[in-house]
Amino acid sequence: MKRGLPGWAQRLRVTLWTLIVPPATWAVHFLFAYLWAAINCAKVGRFATFPTLFVAGTVAALLVILASGWIAWQQSRVPGDPAPHEESTDIDRLRFLAKSTLLLSGLSFVAVIFTALPVVFIGDCR
Amino acid sequence: MSLHAQDDPELRAAQEARLREVWKPPQGLFLRWTDTNNDRVGVWYTLTAFGFMLFAGVLALIMRTQLAVPDNDLVSANSFNQLFTLHGSMMMFLFAVPMFEAVSILILPQLLGARDLPFPRLSAFGYWSFLLGGVFVAGSIFFNEAPDGGWFMYPPLTTRTDLSGLGADIWMLGLSFIEVSSVAAAVELIVGVLKCRPPGMRLNLMPLYAWYILVVAVMILFAFPPLIAGDLLFEMERLLNWPFFDSSRGGDPLLWQHLFWIFGHPEVYIIFLPSIALFAMLVPTFARRHLLGYPWIVLAAVGTAFLSFGLWVHHMFTTGLPKISLAFFSAASEAVVIPTGVQIFVFIATLWAGRVTWSTPLLYATGSLAIFVIGGLTGVMVAVAPFDWQAHDTYFVVAHLHYVLIGGTLMPLFAGLYYYWPLITGKKLSDRLGRIAFWMLFAGANITFFPMHFSGLEGMPRRVFTYPAELGIGGLNLVSTLGAYLFAAGVAVVCLDLALSPRRRPGARNPWGAGTLEWLEDPADDAHWGVRCVPLISSRYPIWDQKDFVKKVDEGRFFLPDAEEGRRETIITTVLDARPLSVVRLGTPSFKPMLTAVALGGVFILTTFHLYWAALVCAFATLFMVLWWLWTGTAEIPEKECKPIGHGMKLPLYISGAAAPGWWAMFITMMADATAFSGLVFGYYFFWTRHADFPPEGMDAAPGAFWPMVALAVALVSWALTVAARQLNAAGAVGVARAALAAGAAFSAYGVYAGLAGPWLSGMDPEAHVYPAIVWTLAVWTAAHSGVAVIMQGYALARSIAGRMTPKYDADVRNITVYMHFFALTALVTYATIGLFPGVS
Numbered sequence: 001m002k003r004g005l006p007g008w009a010q011r012l013r014v015t016l017w018t019l020i021v022p023p024a025t026w027a028v029h030f031l032f033a034y035l036w037a038a039i040n041c042a043k044v045g046r047f048a049t050f051p052t053l054f055v056a057g058t059v060a061a062l063l064v065i066l067a068s069g070w071i072a073w074q075q076s077r078v079p080g081d082p083a084p085h086e087e088s089t090d091i092d093r094l095r096f097l098a099k100s101t102l103l104l105s106g107l108s109f110v111a112v113i114f115t116a117l118p119v120v121f122i123g124d125c126r
Numbered sequence: 127m128s129l130h131a132q133d134d135p136e137l138r139a140a141q142e143a144r145l146r147e148v149w150k151p152p153q154g155l156f157l158r159w160t161d162t163n164n165d166r167v168g169v170w171y172t173l174t175a176f177g178f179m180l181f182a183g184v185l186a187l188i189m190r191t192q193l194a195v196p197d198n199d200l201v202s203a204n205s206f207n208q209l210f211t212l213h214g215s216m217m218m219f220l221f222a223v224p225m226f227e228a229v230s231i232l233i234l235p236q237l238l239g240a241r242d243l244p245f246p247r248l249s250a251f252g253y254w255s256f257l258l259g260g261v262f263v264a265g266s267i268f269f270n271e272a273p274d275g276g277w278f279m280y281p282p283l284t285t286r287t288d289l290s291g292l293g294a295d296i297w298m299l300g301l302s303f304i305e306v307s308s309v310a311a312a313v314e315l316i317v318g319v320l321k322c323r324p325p326g327m328r329l330n331l332m333p334l335y336a337w338y339i340l341v342v343a344v345m346i347l348f349a350f351p352p353l354i355a356g357d358l359l360f361e362m363e364r365l366l367n368w369p370f371f372d373s374s375r376g377g378d379p380l381l382w383q384h385l386f387w388i389f390g391h392p393e394v395y396i397i398f399l400p401s402i403a404l405f406a407m408l409v410p411t412f413a414r415r416h417l418l419g420y421p422w423i424v425l426a427a428v429g430t431a432f433l434s435f436g437l438w439v440h441h442m443f444t445t446g447l448p449k450i451s452l453a454f455f456s457a458a459s460e461a462v463v464i465p466t467g468v469q470i471f472v473f474i475a476t477l478w479a480g481r482v483t484w485s486t487p488l489l490y491a492t493g494s495l496a497i498f499v500i501g502g503l504t505g506v507m508v509a510v511a512p513f514d515w516q517a518h519d520t521y522f523v524v525a526h527l528h529y530v531l532i533g534g535t536l537m538p539l540f541a542g543l544y545y546y547w548p549l550i551t552g553k554k555l556s557d558r559l560g561r562i563a564f565w566m567l568f569a570g571a572n573i574t575f576f577p578m579h580f581s582g583l584e585g586m587p588r589r590v591f592t593y594p595a596e597l598g599i600g601g602l603n604l605v606s607t608l609g610a611y612l613f614a615a616g617v618a619v620v621c622l623d624l625a626l627s628p629r630r631r632p633g634a635r636n637p638w639g640a641g642t643l644e645w646l647e648d649p650a651d652d653a654h655w656g657v658r659c660v661p662l663i664s665s666r667y668p669i670w671d672q673k674d675f676v677k678k679v680d681e682g683r684f685f686l687p688d689a690e691e692g693r694r695e696t697i698i699t700t701v702l703d704a705r706p707l708s709v710v711r712l713g714t715p716s717f718k719p720m721l722t723a724v725a726l727g728g729v730f731i732l733t734t735f736h737l738y739w740a741a742l743v744c745a746f747a748t749l750f751m752v753l754w755w756l757w758t759g760t761a762e763i764p765e766k767e768c769k770p771i772g773h774g775m776k777l778p779l780y781i782s783g784a785a786a787p788g789w790w791a792m793f794i795t796m797m798a799d800a801t802a803f804s805g806l807v808f809g810y811y812f813f814w815t816r817h818a819d820f821p822p823e824g825m826d827a828a829p830g831a832f833w834p835m836v837a838l839a840v841a842l843v844s845w846a847l848t849v850a851a852r853q854l855n856a857a858g859a860v861g862v863a864r865a866a867l868a869a870g871a872a873f874s875a876y877g878v879y880a881g882l883a884g885p886w887l888s889g890m891d892p893e894a895h896v897y898p899a900i901v902w903t904l905a906v907w908t909a910a911h912s913g914v915a916v917i918m919q920g921y922a923l924a925r926s927i928a929g930r931m932t933p934k935y936d937a938d939v940r941n942i943t944v945y946m947h948f949f950a951l952t953a954l955v956t957y958a959t960i961g962l963f964p965g966v967s
Contacts, residue, residue: 015702016329023432030436033454041448042815086416088326088664093703096330096421103425111433111461118453125448 009074014097021068022101022108029061029112033119041125049123058116062109069105072098132683141688142653148689149241149654152715160715162246163654168232169550171253175225178260179536180617182216185209185267187614190574194607196595206591207274208293212267214277219301220260222397222535223346227252227311229539230339230400233546234315236644237333239324239663241656241686241696244317244787247713247759248310254723255307262731263300266293273297276589278386278441281371281379285363295364295734302357303730305350309798312346315339317790322696323704324643325685326663333642333666334423338403341427342396347798348435349392355805356385359903365736368892368899370809376896378816380445385805387438394530395434399427401538402469405491408545409473411640412488413480416667419472426472429465433458443514452511459509466502470495485638486560487545493568494537501529504579519589522582528575537567540620545638547624552632552649559623566616573609577602636676641667646679659687659772660697663704685771697771698787708781709769713759722751753921760788761937763930782937792941796948803952806907810900810959814967821897821964829884829901834961837880837908841953844873844915848946851922851939858933860926867923867939874915877953881909884960901960908956911949918942 012018036054040047047054075098080091131137151161161167189209192200201209231249235242243249266272273293275284284294319340323332360382362368369375371382410417417423436458443452473495482488504526508514517523540563548554581602586593593599636645646657646669659682665671678684686697686709694712699705728744764779771777783789814820821828847870855863885905890898922939925931931938 020428020432023429027432027435030454030458034451037448037450037454038815041450047450086330086420086666088328088331090703093328093330100421100424100428103421104429107425107429107461107464108432110464111458114457114461115436115454118450118457122450122453125450 009071010078012071012075014075014094014101016097018068019097019101019104022065022105025061025064025068026108026111026115029057030115032057032061033115046125047119051119054116054119058112061112065105065108065112069102069109072101072105074098076102132681132687138682138687141682142658144689144692145655145658146653148692148694149656151654157715160717160720162250162713162715162719164231164235164242164246164249164656165550165654167246167249167253168228171224171228171231171249171256174253174257174260175221175228178216178220178264179225180621181264182213182221183614183617185213185216187610189213190607190610192591193593193603195604196593196597196600198592201591203591204274205270207276207589208267208270208272210589211274211276211279211293211297212264212272215273215297215301216260216264217531218277218393218397219304220256220264222531223308223393224256224260224304225539226342226397226400227308227315229404229542229546230315231311232550233644234318234336234339235322235656235696236549236647237335237642238318238322238327239643239646239657239661240318240322241660241694242712243314244322244696244698244710245314245713245791246694247716247719247755248314248791250716251719251723252307252310252314254720255310255726256304258723258727259300259303259307259730262727263296263304266296266300271296278383278390279360281360281363281382282373285360285371287364292734295361298357298361298364299730299734302354303727305354305357306726308346308350309795312343312350312798313791313794315343316347316794317787319343320701321698321787321790323699324660324663325697325699325704325706327699327704329702330420331663331666334406334417334420335403337424338399338406338427341431342399342403345392345396345399345431345434347794348801349389349396351798351802352385352805352808353389355802355809356382356389358802359385359806359809361733362899362903365733366892368902369896370899372896375894376813376817376822377899378813378896380442380816381809381812383442383445384438384808384812387441388435388805390441391438392431392434394534395430397531398534399430401535401542404538404542404545405473405495407640407642408487408491408541408638409476410480410667411545411638411642412483412485413476414483414639415476415480417472418476418479420666422468422472426465426469429468430462433462433465437462437509440509440511440514443511444518449511456509456511460506463502463506470499485544486555486557486564487541487638489561489564490537490541490544493564494533494541496533497529497537497568497571498533501526501531501533505530517582519587520582521578521586521588524588525575525578525582528571528578532571532575537571540564540567543620547627548633548637548649549644549647551627553627553630554633554637555623555627556630559619559626563616563619563623566612566619570609570611570613570616574606574613575609577605577609581606636669641670643668645669646676648680656696658682660685685773685775687772691765691769697777698781698785700785706771706775706777707785708778709771710787711762711764711779716755716759718751718755718759722748722755725751749917753917756921757925757930761925761930761935763932763935780935780937782935782940786937786940788937788941789944792944796945800948800951803907803955806900806903807955807959810904810963813896813900814963820967822895825890825895825897826964828888828890828898829905829960830888831961831965833880833884833887834957837877837884838953838957838961840873840877840880841908841912841957842950844870844877844912844919845946845950847873848919848939848943851919852936852943855926855931855933855936855939860933863939864923864926867919867926871916871919871923874912874919877912877915878909881905881912881953881957904956904960908952911952915946915949918945 085092085095271292284290319336359370363370369377371377371379439455440459581599586599635648661684668675695709698708725744725747729741732741768776847866851863851866885902892899892902922942925938
């Protein structure tokens with residue numbers, strides 16, 4: 001394993017809370033999207049064709065998910081125990097949480113894009 | 127105690143005798159009902175939920191009989207309304223959710239190699255609440271007073287007292303009571319999974335059932351409280367005429383729909399995931415191999431849990447919300463298909479890679495997957511808004527939801543019934559009857575519900591008590607009715623199979639040859655200790671993989687093989703890695719949980735009948751019972767600091783703070799409380815978006831900023847004093863800590879007045895308009911929490927004075943500090959909202 005960047009990523013503390021960072025980011029983005037649309041439509045009656053705030057929020061959410069996924073990917077490759085990584089050891093537990101986080105990042109990434117797409121297709125508050 | 131000590135058979139016999147004595151269930155006609163051990167409470171819970179399921183099923187049969195032919199008059203329209211409302215409400219609130227809690231209470235300790243869950247009395251309290259509330263709600267139909275507004279009880283039909291009678295109150299208050307027991311179960315199960323695992327069972331070795339239960343219990347914490355908040359607003363409108371859902375006074379019926387479906391959609395997954403969790407246990411057993419893709423299941427469970435909170439508006443596609451909002455929810459509804467599909471593929475892959483034994487439980491499991499997939503596919507259809515506009519409120523939706531629930535909940539539970547019956551009773555059910563019943567159920571479900579897709583598309587609306595012959599759907603309905611009878615006959619065969627069980631001979635231990643911990647249970651032994659000793663785990667399937675595992679457990683060669691002090695105990699471990707932290711003493715059989723449930727039930731049931739003074743008496747009785755229960759049964763100072771648990775390990779008998787189960791329970795309860803509160807806050811801002819001017823002209827001077835800011839300052843001082851008391855007490859300055867608690871209680875008491883003073887002194891009339899009503903609601907909620915803070919601070923003070931709390935043994939003050947953190951947050955949000963937001967907007 002190369003030293004350098006992945007090293008610090010592998011040493012980050014992993015808990016149940018870090019596991020839910022990607023889906024929680026989706027949830028925050030979803031709530032943001034819903035409130036953004038609801039308040040725009042209720043108070044302004046329309047939203048811009050290229051809504052800067054919405055795009056910025058979406059990009060930020062995707063970046064958080066990507067970062068979380070990248071760290072998880074690094075951690076899921078911590079060397080040590082033999083496959084299939086199903087033992088009661090520190091490394092196997094770390095690899096398990098990392099892999100689960102990585103999978104959740106993938107799902108959350110797709111889900112954020114799903115949530116963002118309507119703004120591309122729907123242009124008004126009807 | 128070393129390994130060698132356990133070689134001595136006499137020592138083992140003496141240990142077993144002591145354990146047997148400690149875990150002996152109470153006997154006698156009345157006393158037996160004071161039991162709190164999970165093996166008995168779980169059985170009561172399961173049987174009660176099963177009974178409610180049969181009852182609700184009979185209601186459905188009456189409905190299908192009424193609909194068998196056009197223009198039928200078997201039951202009146204009014205009775206029919208009660209039938210479908212009670213059928214849906216019971217299946218959801220009295221069967222599906224409680225059944226998951228019941229099964230979990232029954233098998234989770236065994237799965238985790240624990241003697242019991244951390245709060246056995248809480249489980250018993252939950253059960254008695256459930257029984258009382260359930261009988262109250264279900265019994266209403268015999269008095270022709272059952273709720274009749276549909277299981278989602280939309281206002282204004284249900285809030286207007288001239289349109290709906292007592293039934294609506296029975297629904298709101300009876301089911302609120304049951305929601306309390308659900309939150310209690312969630313607390314129990316979360317702490318159980320996180321803190322009561324056996325040493326070595328790190329997160330990556332946890333049985334998948336436990337993963338699912340953890341996820342679902344957390345979902346309950348975020349799903350049920352919005353409904354509780356909605357119930358609160360609903361009853362304030364019905365009983366006090368506060369116009370939350372009355373559009374003529376600024377209210378909006380849509381708020382109820384939001385709050386209901388924020389609960390209602392996750393609810394579907396709350397009942398689906400635990401059922402699918404049963405598959406995760408039985409599929410590996412019958413595939414004779416480890417489950418493939420363990421992290422993928424965790425992905426599926428956690429991913430579904432999150433996404434399911436972004437679906438609720440897909441029940442409201444036809445309410446006229448902006449299309450852009452609908453599209454967000456439509457997108458999330460399609461996204462949730464991904465994790466749902468993943469877990470189905472994992473099961474298929476495991477079966478594919480294994481050597482499959484085609485047992486009866488597996489037959490049910492695969493059959494239910496087939497039904498569920500059909501329901502899932504129609505779900506994808508109705509998640510597309512334009513399709514839903516056509517199918518909404520027709521029998522197409524009835525077909526969809528029954529496919530989902532029968533395939534996703536009922537049939538998997540039957541799979542679990544056939545799988546776990548030998549674990550509970552020691553006897554297998556009949557394979558022959560089981561298979562006959564399966565085919566009747568499978569055929570019956572499809573014959574009943576498949577034609578409903580067509581009757582729905584041809585225009586048959588939901589919830590009609592009859593239909594004219596000219597509509598041309600008589601044939602389809604007759605087929606549905608015949609299917610329903612076939613399905614019911616299938617259930618009857620299952621019941622017959624269960625009824626024959628006592629006559630059958632006991633079977634072998636672990637009859638399916640499973641690899642997970644719950645199968646350590648030896649049905650030939652009538653011990654109630656849960657597990658002979660707490661094992662050391664190094665595999666996901668210890669019975670398969672760990673050498674001589676069963677023998678070692680039976681001979682008490684792992685941890686805590688004895689009960690020297692004559693106490694019920696289990697081991698508390700760390701969240702991530704299950705390192706042993708302490709031994710906790712568990713609650714013993716007691717009538718306190720039952721009496722507390724009765725007192726609390728009195729509050730809800732008497733309020734239904736507007737007997738407010740009697741309800742108030744019950745409220746005080748509940749408070750008294752809770753305090754008595756806590757005072758005598760919790761945070762007990764042990765007779766010695768540590769005890770040996772074997773293998774040279776010594777564990778403390780008392781822990782406090784973030785490592786302790788009590789702290790977690792408080793934290794989790796307050797998460798639920800904060801979620802309910804956020805439902806109310808959502809209401810405030812929801813009304814703001816619905817009105818051009820909110821607060822409305824002429825009302826925007828009230829409640830002013832002065833009193834809310836005073837109340838906020840008082841709340842923060844009270845909070846700071848409690849935190850200081852915790853620190854001072856830990857540092858040994860007991861006297862100063864007591865003074866801080868006393869001062870904190872005084873500030874909290876003043877906070878009740880200061881919180882209410884804003885709306886009170888500015889003369890806000892909550893019946894006039896929704897603005898004063900929602901301001902009052904937030905103020906009353908926060909003031910009530912301030913009142914509870916007085917009790918909490920007073921309790922910790924009293925414990926300290928009574929010598930039951932010391933600098934070393936300080937769980938009480940640490941736990942109430944958690945409450946105060948949440949209280950401070952509540953006060954901040956409430957007083958900033960009602961005091962400052964009118965100026966901002």
